[in-house]
Amino acid sequence: MTSFLRVLALLWSAGLLVVLVGAFRPETPVLGLAGSFVTGQYPLHLTLAAVLGILIGLAARRAAPFTGYLTATVALATVIGMVTVLAAQGRAASDEGVRLDWTEALTVLGQPSGAPDRTVEYAPGRELDLYLPSGPGPHPTMVWVHGGSWVGGERDDRTAFNRWLADRGWAVAAIDYRLPPTGWGSGGTGAGTEPIGRDQQRDVACAVDWVRAHTGDELDPARLVLAGQSAGATLALSTTSGLLDGTLACSEAPAALGGTGPADAPPPAPGPPPAGVVAFHPPVDLALIDPDLQQTLLGGAAADSPGLMRLLSPSEQVRPELPPTLLLLGSADHYVDPARVTAYDAELRAAGVPGRLVTVPYADHVFDRPFGSPGAQLGREAAIRFLTGLD
Template sequence: MLPTITTVSACGDRTPLKFDLMIPKAPALAAYPAVIIVHGGGWMGGSRKDYQGLQSLLANMGLASMSVDYRLAPQALFPAQIEDLNCAIRWLHQHAAEHQIDPERIAGFGISAGAHLTALAALTPDKWNTVDRSNQSSDRLRCAVLHAPPLDFPDWWQTADPQITGTMSPRFMLNNLFGKDFSQAQSTYKEASPSTYVTHAQKEKTPPLLIIHGEQDVTVPIRASQTLVDQLAARGIAAELMRIPDADHFGFGSHTRQVVEKIRSFYAQCLK
C-alpha cells in the first residue's frame, strides 16, 4: 500500500493554499528528511496534485514530501508566487515535528516554473518575506533539484524563439507573470531572475543545487542553466548540471532511470 496523502492549508489571511503531505511508511525513524515539490505550468497553471507519482517515488527513497500550490498568474502577479513558496517552506519548518519531519533536513524539487521559484528561494531565502519573524533560517532549504528552470528572464525574453507561440511562448508567460513586457519592467524582470543573485552568493549560505535539463529544450534553453552552474562553481558553491541529450522541456528522454538514480544519490548526500 502506498503512503497516504494528508492535505493541509496555510499562508496568510487570504484564501489558504493547500499542501499535500506524504510520509514514508517505513520502519520508524526519529524524523524523516523532506522534499518540498513546486509544480510547473508557466506560473499560470499546474497543481500540487500533478506530482503524486513523484511523492510516491520519494517515499520509496525514505523521504517525506510536501507538494505545494501557489497563487497563479495573471490573477496574482509576481512576487505572489515566491511569497507563497516561502510561506510553504516556513510552514513545514514550523510544523515539522507534528509530521515526523526533521526541520534541519528540508530540500526542494522544482519543475519548470516551479524550478524558477525553487531556485529563487534557494538563492534569496531572506528577500521575499511578507511577515515579521525572528527566525530567518525558517525559509532556508538544505538543497534543491531544479528541472528545466527559467533562470535569466531578461535573456529569456530577448532570445525567445518567435516560432514558439501561445501558452508555451516565453514572452506570453512572462507577460502574464508580471503584467508587463520586458521593455516596461526591466528592473522587475532582473530582480525576479535567480541568475541576478549569483555574484552575491556565499558558500556558507547557498544550498547545493542539482539542475536537470534537456539539451533539446526549446522552451527554456539549457544555456542559462549551464551559466548558473559555472558561476556558482567558480565561487566554490556546490552546483551540478545533468544534461540530458535527447530530452526536451517535459521529460527525461531515454534517461529516466539515470535521472532517478541521480536524484536519489543527490538527496542521500545533501540530506544525510
C-alpha cells in the first residue's frame, strides 16, 4: 500500500503540474496545449481532481513525507490556479449576462444527441440533418457547417447545440460537405486530386439553395444565417462573402463575375443574402494554416495562389457589405492565432460590419465541444442573443 500511495501521489502531482503550467503558460511546448484544452473544456473537473490530490498527498506523507508534501503543495497550487480560471470564465459569462450552470459543467461532458427531426439529401451525395422548432413556422434558419480541418469531421459535431437552438425558435440545417481522399495534401494516395476548398464552398452554397427552395411552413430564407466551428466557421464566413458578391453559387459563377467557372456559365441564381454569420474559433487567414492544409485547399502554398486566397480566406474579404458577424474564440487557442482573429474582428468593425468578438478566458480550440463547459454555455447564449438581434 505504501508503494502504491507513493506512485499514485507522484503521478497525480505530475499530471496536475502539467495542466497548471500549461494553463498559465500556454506558449510552453506540449504543456501549453494540454493545459489550455483541459481548462477550456473541463476546468471544474480539474479543480476537483486537485482537491483530491491534496488528500492523496496528505495520505502519502506518513510513509513518504517528501512525496506527500510535494503532491499536496502542487495540488494546492492547482486548486488556486483553477479557482482563478473559473473566476475569469465566470466573469466573462457575467459580462455577457450569462449565469453559468456549474452542475451542467460537471455532468455534461460531451455533445449529447440532439435527435434531428429528419435527414435529407440537399445535393447529389450530400446530406443535412434538419432540426425544427416545435411551433408554427416559417422559422429563421441556420446552416451549420462542421469542423474537422477541412479533411474530416461530421455534421453532428454540435448536435446538442443544434437542438438547443431549435428549442429557441431557430431551425438548423447541419450539413456535410465533400472531403479530400485520404492522403491528399501530404503526398499520399490522394496526390494529384484537385484542391478541395472551392468545392467545399459550393456544397455550402448548395445547402443555402436548398433552404431557399424549401420555403413555406418550415423555413424562412429571408432570415438565413451561416454558422460553423473551426474549418466550418471559415467556410461559413467565406461562403457568405461569395454569395454576397456573386462569385459563388451551387453552380460556379462565370469568370466574368470573378469566379472560376466557364466564361459562358450562367450567373448564380439570385436569392436573399445571409442575414448574419456565427463563427466559433475560425481560422480566418489561410496563409497561417499548415502547409499540407494549404495544399489540400489551394493546390499549393497560399503565396502561390492569390486568386483562390481571395475566394477562400476571410481575411481577404473584409468590406462594409458583409452581414453582422459574431466571432467566438478561446484566448489560448493553439490551432488558430488569437491575435489574428482579434485583428480580423477589428478590421470588420472598422469597415462598418456589425457584430462583435466574444473571448473565453484560458480556453483552447473547440472549447465548446463538451455541451456543459463554461465556454459552451457562454458561447451558445452569446449566439442566441446575436441571432435574436437580427430579427
